[in-house]
Amino acid sequence: MPNTAPEAALIVKTVHVAVGVLLRAGRVLIARRPEGVHQGGLLEFPGGKVEPGETVQQALCREVAEETGLTVTPEQLQPLINIRHDYGDKRVLLDAWIARDVQGEAEGREGQSIQWLAPEALRDEDFPAANRPIIRALRLPDQLAITGDIRDPEAGLQKLHLALSGAASPPLVVLRAPALESPPYVALALEAARVCDRAGAALVVHGEPGVFDRVPGACGVHLPWHQAERYTERPVPDRAWLGVSCHNEPQLRHAEKLGADYVTLGNVLPTPSHPGREGLGWARFGELVAHAAVPVYGLGGLALAHRPKAQAEGAQGIAGISFWWS
Numbered sequence: 001m002p003n004t005a006p007e008a009a010l011i012v013k014t015v016h017v018a019v020g021v022l023l024r025a026g027r028v029l030i031a032r033r034p035e036g037v038h039q040g041g042l043l044e045f046p047g048g049k050v051e052p053g054e055t056v057q058q059a060l061c062r063e064v065a066e067e068t069g070l071t072v073t074p075e076q077l078q079p080l081i082n083i084r085h086d087y088g089d090k091r092v093l094l095d096a097w098i099a100r101d102v103q104g105e106a107e108g109r110e111g112q113s114i115q116w117l118a119p120e121a122l123r124d125e126d127f128p129a130a131n132r133p134i135i136r137a138l139r140l141p142d143q144l145a146i147t148g149d150i151r152d153p154e155a156g157l158q159k160l161h162l163a164l165s166g167a168a169s170p171p172l173v174v175l176r177a178p179a180l181e182s183p184p185y186v187a188l189a190l191e192a193a194r195v196c197d198r199a200g201a202a203l204v205v206h207g208e209p210g211v212f213d214r215v216p217g218a219c220g221v222h223l224p225w226h227q228a229e230r231y232t233e234r235p236v237p238d239r240a241w242l243g244v245s246c247h248n249e250p251q252l253r254h255a256e257k258l259g260a261d262y263v264t265l266g267n268v269l270p271t272p273s274h275p276g277r278e279g280l281g282w283a284r285f286g287e288l289v290a291h292a293a294v295p296v297y298g299l300g301g302l303a304l305a306h307r308p309k310a311q312a313e314g315a316q317g318i319a320g321i322s323f324w325w326s
């Protein structure tokens with residue numbers, strides 16, 4: 001007997017969509033959705049609905065072959081990000097996976113135009129709205145380097161210079177110096193941005209959002225949770241990376257609401273910097289990441305060797321101090 005209860009009409013099924021971020025020589029494969037379909041005319045990553053009985057990886061390999069003629073195997077795929085999005089007329093779960101070093105020539109087998117584009121060339125407004133975090137995930141590195149707590153700016157700058165010339169030199173650096181008042185912090189950050197730039201790295205300032213405007217060389221701002229919780233909307237312009245420190249599920253939801261471009265989540269494992277705090281553990285970390293519509297860096301108790309594990313749990317990568325700052 002059909003369910004005629006009024007609430008039945010309100011249950012909208014979410015469409016599970018397998019999405020492929022296919023990379024070759026640093027470029028990503030992008031197609032244009034045909035006119036007349038959902039979100040038609042916009043750009044997209046190859047992919048499509050997961051059919052009954054298929055795993056998401058199988059669905060993705062099938063869709064990629066149908067749409068582009070490329071062969072991608074489930075073993076090549078690594079989870080990138082899951083995004084739940086309500087378009088009003090349709091709810092989707094974009095289950096995005098990344099494949100690096102894809103071989104072969106791609107062709108638009110369904111008549112769609114396709115091209116390999118540099119991640120920096122992707123503009124949010126050319127894609128369906130749900131794709132924003134995928135584009136962020138594609139541009140962000142897999143390591144986020146956080147400086148130790150800098151108290152003496154002169155010594156801190158020297159240490160930064162040294163750390164950046166080390167083997168584990170990371171591309172994105174968060175300048176953490178909570179003990180400094182605002183004017184000395186800004187002076188330090190102006191100089192640190194130059195040091196990073198010379199080393200081919202980019203600097204994210206740490207603290208309250210207003211610091212970003214005072215450090216023209218910075219590419220973003222990272223909000224500690226006690227700052228993030230004071231805001232109800234994105235406190236910095238779109239051109240800035242916005243990062244938020246999160247420790248649990250409600251904080252993740254808040255960071256998403258702010259339009260964070262990435263979050264750190266932890267501590268994942270026990271860490272000497274927070275004695276007595278147990279850590280989320282990999283299983284809980286993975287659950288939280290699976291429901292986060294924002295790239296997540298695992299933080300706390302992690303070494304460089306944990307990066308593959310964090311990524312296998314769907315994280316963007318790892319963040320931390322000890323792996324690059326000694």
Ligand SMILES: Nc1nc2c([nH]c(=O)n2[C@@H]2O[C@H](COP(=O)(O)OP(=O)(O)OP(=O)(O)O)[C@@H](O)[C@H]2O)c(=O)[nH]1
Nearest residue numbers: 017019038039044045046047048049090092128130131
């Ligand atoms: N393939 C793909 N779909 C996306 C992206 N972003 C996004 O919001 N979607 C949405 O995900 C849904 C999946 O769409 P699809 O039409 O490609 O799936 P499909 O090939 O199985 O479709 P069909 O069998 O109905 O023709 C659409 O509602 C689409 O708007 C994206 O980057 N790639």
